Amino acid sequence: MGKVILIMNNQISAVLQRSLLLLALCVFPVSSLLAQSSGASLPTLNVYTYSSFTSEWGPGPQLKEAFESHCNCRVNYISSDDGVSLLNRLRLEGANTRADLVLGLDDALIDEARQLRLVQPHGLALETLALKPVLNWQDQDFLPFDYGYFAFIYDAQRTPEPVVSMAALLASDARVIYQDPRTSTPGQGLLIWIKAVYGDQAAQAWRQMRPRTVTVTKGWSEAYTLFLEGEADYVLSYTTSPAYHLLVEEESRYQAALFSEGHPMQIEVAAISRYSQQADLARNFLQFLLSEEAQQIIPVTNWMLPVREGVELPEAFDQLIQPQAVGFSPQQIRQQRQTWIREWRSAVSQ
Structure with missing residues (x-):
């Protein structure tokens, strides 16, 4: 009886398979046409970026829609946790x-x-791009698309008298959250900040920071979430972070502490991959990033400052602190970055 049932089941299975095959052959031409009509044959621009850029509240979706509306192409985002993670990924992937x-x-x-040798020259005339003079941008491989300053954010309701310097922060009993400089650009910004302020005494500054530190996170999002949950008095972020709370939440309690020693500037950049299969399309996207349309989108989604002159910003940006810039050249950072990371690791692990 069991064998009969098995044979019958096999016969039914064979008939069913033949039916499904015929159905697939009939449907295939239609599905193929649908795929073509939906843009499957359009050229695709693969953009490596960081995860908060591509999130639903980040600038990625709006920029993708705007660019695709006139490029006759598809934009495909491939994201990493952060800018440092992005560089590490590109290094590992190579060609x-x-x-x-x-x-x-x-x-x-x-x-x-x-x-x-991860990128190639952008080929654009910088003098035609209306970049802000404060950037003093001369690079022929990378183009800026936004910028800002690193800062410690605090809740004015919990911290009515914020610290006014790095020295005051290190001497306080405040609870601090910052990001790992090996995986995060804000974390790397703090590495640069401490070195710029303390020089040869940076290791001692890190040792002072250690008892203040609640945790060191892999990236910005985790750190900021913990801060908003009340886990720390200060979190490493940007001078522009309060603009988000003002515009989106109509909340003024979150502020950036202005430090007398100055703040590191961060300029975020884009470049054409050395191994790009769509170099012309990538160049068009670079030009689009610096257009008035894109530069209006970026500040209120990525919460950074526009690099283009003449971009009108909401009034919330007028209330931000205006720090002095401190730091090092890209060449100095490349030469010393690993040494500074080892110094940080040694100091905070003792």
């Missing part, structure tokens, strides 16, 4: 990378990326 465009490194990483 096997899928990247056509690299978006989200910053000026502290560009010299290392160039030394690794």
